[in-house]
Amino acid sequence: MCGIVGYIGGRDATPIILNGLKRLEYRGYDSAGLAVLENGHIEIRRDAGKLSQLEALVNDMPIKGKIGIGHTRWATHGEPNARNAHPHIGSTGDFVVVHNGIVENYLTLREELIAEGTKFNSETDTETIVHLIEKYYASSGSLVESVKKTLAQLKGSHGIVVMSSKEPDKIVAARVGNAGGVVIGLSEDENFVASDLPAILEHTRRAIFLESRQMAVVTRGEVAVYDINGKDIHPQVQNIAWDPVAAEKGEYRHFMQKEIHEQVRSLTDTLAGRVDFDEGSVLLHELNLDSDKAKRIQKIIITACGTAAHAGMVGKLLIEHIARIPVEVAIASEFRYADPLVDKNTVVLAISQSGETADTLAAMEEGRSKGAILWSIVNAIGSQAMRIAEGCIAMQVGPEIGVASTKAFTAPLLDLYLLAVYLADLRGVIDSKQRYSLVNDLMLVPSLVGECLDREAAVLDLAKKFRHMRHMLYLGRGINMPIAYEGALKLKEISYIHAEAYPAGEMKHGPIALIDKSMPVVALTPNDPWYDKMISQIEQAMARGGEVIAVATDGDKLIRDLTDHIMWIPKTPWLLSPVVTSIPLQLFAYHIASLLGLDVDQPRNLAKSVTVE
Ligand code: G6P
16 A cells, blocks of 8 residues: 655654654565655655665665655556656656556646646656646746646545645645545654654544645744635644554544545555556456456356355456356355365456354365366455465455445455456457556546445434344345445344345245334446336335435436435446445445444454354
8 A cells, every 4th residue: 555654843754754654564565665855955765665675775785864755655556666756757857756546637637737848757646747837837936836736637535735845844745536545744843744643643642634625834933724725724633542553543533434534545555556547458367267267167156154245246247258268156154165176277366354263264275176266355464364275366445444345345346356357368359449448447446436425414414313223124136236235245244134135036025014114125227237127116115105215326316206315326337336336335334333323343243253163
């Protein structure tokens, strides 16, 4: 995960930035860099690889100054090398930028800038930001104005930190959307900027969290916050608890809420290093596959438990649809005793957040003992499921603390999509045009998720209305059927409300008997190929007096006429819709449990990692 640290004050900035970056190391990165203002000009050191390499570089060529910014990067646009590492500097050498997020329209911006004579030094989307700032500074003569104008040009969701030798007394930081959190640490005669609290906690416990569409001008003695139109904001200064666990929770009431909100960033990081948007290609070197090996695969069995198994169900549809390989989904506790039909041409693919779930590990062993190719998708680095697999896709979402899994559910959805495209490409079942379009759609996902998070208040209203229900039925079809299962699981795990999920077409074979006013129906009706079928199922439920809460796409008049209870989502390519439809359901479950005053992060009877059978 990308990390940002900035410092302005009376001390030497370089060690403070390096230490701050080290505190963010656990999030993962593949290159790092820093820029310090030394005697009025910007000096940059950056390199591929670990922070120790950057430290060695700084030891060889020291830089001293009292204001600076640094960054750890997970590559999305361009490979991890020194040239693509942040900070990025403009053509005049007067402006420098670090950035978290994806500039979705960077190709257009880049072409426009090149047509105006700008020379690019990297393949990154971030470099467009620094050139835009430089361009706007030439006409406005103000760093704040140029950052504002630049933000207005960028599509997507961003955290940006800027420094300039033209205005050497300040750092400007901005946040748009949820990809890049920005926290300002306040201290005596010095201030800090970071993407995450751990980077600054050794220096201060007083912090301001920028909200979306806010920017901060940070000087040595003062911090001013504005909205991105320039209106003054009086931000709340938070006093961060000394308890390191509570501190990590930052501005949120519960870890689950924090982790739900982290998804713009965790999904950006999921793509990091794995997609090349310029080439329209997917890179999953960690699977050690080539075209011959990929063509020998006759069947994939996805095995997992709980939330991870729901991700696997979406994966089945993605891999079968895109790569045309037969896929089965097997609950690990069943698979391990099922004497399954597995051979050397079968892939057993385990999905696990913890990588330590006993049933999942046993299912992997079962696969291995029968000669299967063993892969895994795992979050916890170094866990067993990661170690025993021949190939492992690491989730790259950072630690998940809330027992009810959220960000470790949406990440494997994207990992499985990447896997499907990768396999399809290696097996020659899609052409480069199809591949390009499938990869291109991925770029939109983080900001689509961000849009859903921005609508949290509407979901909270629905949670208030339905929090006293004792039962709910979740319905979905096709690629969103597993999201109905996952939505129901989230609700029951943390609110203790009985929630059942069904493939909507099965309603008439039993569950419809349950429908009345006290059994609301949550219906997933995004714009996917099963939409018409879902509409008729909603009509059937309503005809029996059921109240319907729909997850529907902006502008859907049909749904609006059918029900008043709608969680709106933005228009999304249907193969990626499960990532987006998950978000309001996570928020719905979270707010119901939180309104009921329950222990959201540690629900009764549940464990985060189930290491016994
Ligand atoms: C437990 C957790 C669930 C999780 C499941 C699988 O039951 O409470 O949230 O989905 O285990 O865990 P894993 O770590 O293998 O994904």
